[in-house]
Amino acid sequence: MVQRFFDHAAGFCLWISKAAIIVLAGLICTDIFARWAFRAPVPGAYELVGILGALTVVFALPAVQHRHAFIRVEIVTDRLTPRARGRLQGLLAWLEALVFAILAVQFLLSARTTARAGEVTDILRLPQWPVYAAVAVAFALVSAMAVQQTLAAGSVGTPDEP
Template structure:
């Protein structure tokens, strides 16, 4: 059941991420053209870019986490990859899951508080509560995906690219 859920949510997040990137590119292109051709920028472009950047980052977080593609420092890999140090990898994974759950909890609280006080952005008055809720859901999906990927999945859910970057 968990694998089926992830097989649905991963493509959904990929398409959502592409959509947010497309919108961000389009509005920034329109803003630059408006500035240079008509001397009139898009009102509220900073609010839109700020919200879209958060959506892009937190759409990608579960995808990167589930695929195990976070940036890593491999200076100690020769030491930590030994079978006798396997316990260390388990502690690190559990610590990452706990941190992601704390991020989700914090942003859930922020979303509820933002809804209570009607927190909005400066220029366009965009409500911040839904954005915080999206971030909370993203962090929760990342934590669950990381836990599932490392402790329950028999095979990787998302293939990692090889050294040249191709799948």
């Protein structure tokens, strides 16, 4: 049941990431065309490109985690015994879960702070807190997936290959 949740959550996050990159590409093309044809940029294009770029990367991370696709330095790990490699991968997975959990909490706190302060973007006056909250959710999901995958693989001592 937990695995099915992560399957669907990773797919949904990847869908958001793909949609954001399509909108990002469309916005950039529109901005370039508007500058060329009308000598006027799309208002707030830089703000939207920044937001969409962040969402593209952040919402791709759960799918990367789900597929065990984070890059490892194989030049080091290939020289280890399978047992040592498994222990190192288990340790790194727990460290990864901790780092993403800390990031999630920090972004959640930033979302709360920016919401209370009423911070908005400079040009379009969009509230900033939803972006911070979305990033926090994606990071929390990556952290939870790392914990689940590590426990499912037997924690320390078993390589986490799919």
